[in-house]
Amino acid sequence: MKRVAMVGVGNMGGAMCQRLLEQRWPVQIFDIDSAKMAALQAHGAVPCADAAHATDGCDVLIVCVVDAAQTQEVLFGPRGAAAAMGAGQVVVLCPTISPADVEGFAARLAERGVAVIDAPMSGGPVRAREGTMSLMVACDHAVFDEHSAMLNVLSGHIFRISEKPGDGARTKLVNNLLAGINLAGAAEAMAMAQRLGLDLARTLAVIEQSSAQSWIGSDRMKRAIAGDYEPRAHVTLLQKDTRLAVEAAAAAGFSCTLGPVARDVFESATRAGLGGLDDAALFRFFTARR
Template identity: 60%
Template sequence: MTVAFVGAGNMGGALVERLCEAHMPVTVCDTDPLRQQQALAAGASLADTPLSAVAQLGPEDALVIVVVDADQCREVLWGEQGAASGLQAGQAVVLCPTIAPEDTVAIAERLAEQGIACIDAPMSGGPQRARDGRMSLMVAAPPAVLERHADLLAALSLNVMRISERVGDGARTKLVNNLLAGINLVGAAEVLALAERMGLDLTTTLDVIERSSGQSWIGSDRMRRAIDGDLAPRAHVTLLEKDTRLAVAAARSVGFEGPLGARAARVFEQAHEGGMAGLDDAALLSFLRQNSPRP
């Protein structure tokens, strides 16, 4: 099995390392020189363009796309030197970014015109879980497609969850998950900002929350770093800003308006506007400290 990767950032790079460790031939295309060097160090080969990245794929091999948004996915596939012109019938594109379901469906339909399968496969869990094989991989595609590429999916993650055979359902599931993640993270940052205002020790407070009914994985993960002042970006503020915005739009498209989703999305938008776009989303604690007025 040979795998082409476009996008070797925090998540993609962790997956590249994992596949190389499993002795799979991996070719990586990424525009960042640092990511290129990391991929080489892991044992991958480099390609200058998405088109050249897929040149060595066999008849049932796959291209894995781990970029940020739908526009980048389309550029990878159909831009100048895009991969689609080099893909063959029987091969597959594993689509990992968090994007709108309608974009996933449109990309899949366009690929299908060439006889190329699309596996709707958004992921969740962060770089360390991706590296360890513990991330969640939410896959949606016809059963025959999933069976044909089962070895690759199993190599990517030990937690492959088959959502349905309808491409787009992986994207829908990921948006539901990430909307809750965003709500949980805003809530965790809010209550710790409140605890600090009350004069409580934040580490002790978070210890209690983690052993009580307020616990959430993303709250613990991000707030531990925030308490330590560690805002080096593992997941930029802009990612959950994008994901919560897409989730709220998806909710509205089916006539659903909940009480919390849009408000959480607005907090990420405000943090971005407040100059925190390039920081880890743990920076929400700092944002709420600065933007919670005193009486």
Template identity: 65%
Template structure:
């Protein structure tokens, strides 16, 4: 079946929906923002009033919301999609949430005959649209094989990180902790360049071709230098993810020198009113 439901068609979910539609999939879409649903309906998607409608007659339901509370709500709350899925269907859990939440949601789904695929994503909206984003997939082999066409339609960069649901979330938190560290470092470096009287654009050109390069640093600082803080990735996302990563580190008895510092910078940015901006606004914070 080349029919899939997507709940949450914001930056990443919207990119995934557009990519699947371009490949000829039938895509049911639901979002709390009706205008987003209408925009995808104009592209050929099936508009749905709630997650339950989005889950009807699909091979899989992709959950692309912000956090665990929202994931539970769209699956098990009023109008939730889990009860509408056929037996043997799958739910792809794509948000960055704690491994314990992934395991708990998977357990609830298993009780009603639905498979869970732990499948957090990374790469940003443009890469979701062109299929080059990363998917970190953890589930048993039979479930993966049954859903391989969808997973590979969504991404050309699929990483099978394990058979145990929850390991995808763990991998994503490790990745996002490094992303947070790299972004704080890039913002600090460009803020320093300005303080030293250097041209920020030229400095970033050098960094991009030199040992200080990081994808997230260059991507965000290009926008920040131009004063473009329109949110592609809200500040709150890496604030949440770095906090979750440090909670996992603490539970594992691990303490590193940089993670907590990056987490604290993001927390400070949120506290100082930058929550609604793109995380590129770290440059504003560190330049003040």
């Protein structure tokens, strides 16, 4: 059982940390929010002063922050982890970031003999806490084998994408682009149902058993009907992910039709002041339109 460092213990990272602690894995943590660290310390996590100290004596560092800028800070900032790491240690990159950023981070870490597991995640905090979330893994086979026990504790659905860091990010962006398209469509359809005077719960029940069903549509529209916009996944996350997906498509020479539409919906919802809410708030965005 290896010693794990985890930087970023918010909704997803905190749930993953609790899962590891429950399974008796030793975990050292750092987050800019001291209250989050204190809550996990009560469960056995060891809080650290910064990302560099979190890696002390650890075999693997899990980075679970929001975007590439935060990942850059965690790894290569003034108190970043990379300077304190060396040959044989491994970094697991869980944020949804661009393939180019994953490749760049992997190349810089390789100079120090540090391997990268490109492992973006999907499933939300509840599944992360249960160990049933999905991981899209791209890394060297030997590195995967060495850390498979930890990955299997965290994920009930590990998808081996390739040996090339960056391919996990590409797969996640494909998934999240479709998730964004599905969610935008579900929110607009349910807003239309409300304008038509239909009972929303009954309408959603029909959709869930018919051709328009999607997991994210059902999950988020149930929250929307209940007026529950407490953030599990902020609107800004799919705003970022749909933008990155469209950019990745363009870089590959593929012209998206629906992707830019979904991207613009999330961008508009954020500009409308909904960015800090759960992405179920797309329903509120569409119902406010005239």
